[in-house]
Amino acid sequence: xxxxxxxxxxxxxxxxxxxLIGDLLLxxxxxxxxxxxxxxxxxxxxxxLALIFAGLMYVLxxxxxxGQFLAGWLTEYSLSIDNLFVFVIIMARFAVPRKLQQxxxxxxxxxxLVLRGVFILLxxxxxxxxxxxxxxxxxxxxxxxxxxxxxxHEDDDSETFVVRMLRKRVNLTDEYDxxxxxxxxxxxxxxxxxxxxxxxxxxxxLLFALDSIPAIFGITQSPFIVFTANxxxxxxxxxxxxxxxxxxxRLEYLKYGIAFILAFIGVKLVFHAMHVNELPFINGGExxxxxPEISTWMxxxxxxxxxxxxxxxxxxxxxxxxxxxxxxxxDEVPHFTEDAPHREG
Numbered sequence: 001x002x003x004x005x006x007x008x009x010x011x012x013x014x015x016x017x018x019x020l021i022g023d024l025l026l027x028x029x030x031x032x033x034x035x036x037x038x039x040x041x042x043x044x045x046x047x048x049l050a051l052i053f054a055g056l057m058y059v060l061x062x063x064x065x066x067g068q069f070l071a072g073w074l075t076e077y078s079l080s081i082d083n084l085f086v087f088v089i090i091m092a093r094f095a096v097p098r099k100l101q102q103x104x105x106x107x108x109x110x111x112x113l114v115l116r117g118v119f120i121l122l123x124x125x126x127x128x129x130x131x132x133x134x135x136x137x138x139x140x141x142x143x144x145x146x147x148x149x150x151x152x153h154e155d156d157d158s159e160t161f162v163v164r165m166l167r168k169r170v171n172l173t174d175e176y177d178x179x180x181x182x183x184x185x186x187x188x189x190x191x192x193x194x195x196x197x198x199x200x201x202x203x204x205x206l207l208f209a210l211d212s213i214p215a216i217f218g219i220t221q222s223p224f225i226v227f228t229a230n231x232x233x234x235x236x237x238x239x240x241x242x243x244x245x246x247x248x249x250r251l252e253y254l255k256y257g258i259a260f261i262l263a264f265i266g267v268k269l270v271f272h273a274m275h276v277n278e279l280p281f282i283n284g285g286e287x288x289x290x291x292p293e294i295s296t297w298m299x300x301x302x303x304x305x306x307x308x309x310x311x312x313x314x315x316x317x318x319x320x321x322x323x324x325x326x327x328x329x330x331d332e333v334p335h336f337t338e339d340a341p342h343r344e345g
Contacts, residue, residue: 004061027238042239047236053228065220071296071299073233075265078258081240084237091197104201108201113230115209116227120226123213138218141269142262148256171190250318251318261307274287
């Protein structure tokens with residue numbers, strides 16, 4: 001088990017908390033649609049911060065656990081981008097005004113952090129007490145990967161059960177009142193569409209937490225690495241939303257890259273479960289020695305390779321499709337930024 005200095009673990013959590021609070025206050029005090037340049041600088045800042053953190057783990061810990069953090073962070077980052085794609089659909093479906101999208105995204109990120117924190121504690125407790133849980137985690141990830149390939153976010157127009165119930169049981173207005181969930185019209189209290197948006201995003205966060213936490217526990221069993229990798233993956237997600245804009249919808253093969261990563265980690269978890277097997281009805285309760293243990297560095301290579309191939313293939317196809325229509329790709333991509341020129345077509 002990795003032994004990092006206590007001051008580093010506590011200090012890291014304090015610094016990350018302060019950064020998140022600062023980001024939240026920035027949104028509340030200066031609500032605006034960030035420019036392409038501003039979004040780029042913030043995303044680069046958070047990526048560099050994660051790499052510096054990995055470097056500190058290497059210096060204060062060892063290369064193995066620095067590699068675990070990088071692999072975990074990249075896995076969670078790829079899943080967060082997939083989560084972001086669903087946020088885009090929710091924003092469009094409920095016609096959230098652009099000037100309110102920063103606040104909505106920040107709420108979504110906070111909900112995601114809380115849910116993932118709860119699942120991390122539960123996951124760590126289960127792993128410590130029940131080694132066979134790796135079989136379940138592995139099978140769940142493989143099943144999720146299959147669903148990821150078969151499913152299509154764009155074709156899924158059905159609302160969640162919770163959202164449908166809310167529509168039936170609460171008085172809703174058609175207009176937003178800032179980020180308020182309740183408003184007063186002619187002396188009568190109504191809920192605004194923002195309530196439905198927050199519920200939809202919270203439900204989405206819950207579903208993604210169910211996938212992301214078993215995935216990262218397939219890379220490392222250190223709760224500290226699991227939590228910090230999740231925080232770093234979620235930081236800068238708001239700015240990434242505005243940076244990518246409409247380009248996110250053109251990453252057609254991204255879901256296949258993510259599905260491959262989930263399936264790979266799922267298989268890795270099953271192998272690990274076999275290696276530490278204690279179930280009496282499997283191999284007589286004995287460890288299965290021939291089961292391979294996939295190294296952290298191999299995992300990191302597979303994750304990087306899958307995301308690179310999926311992204312490059314998506315961009316090549318998007319560029320080809322745009323060319324077929326007689327345009328350049330960037331001329332067709334609608335941005336959610338103030339400084340991006342508006343183009344028709």
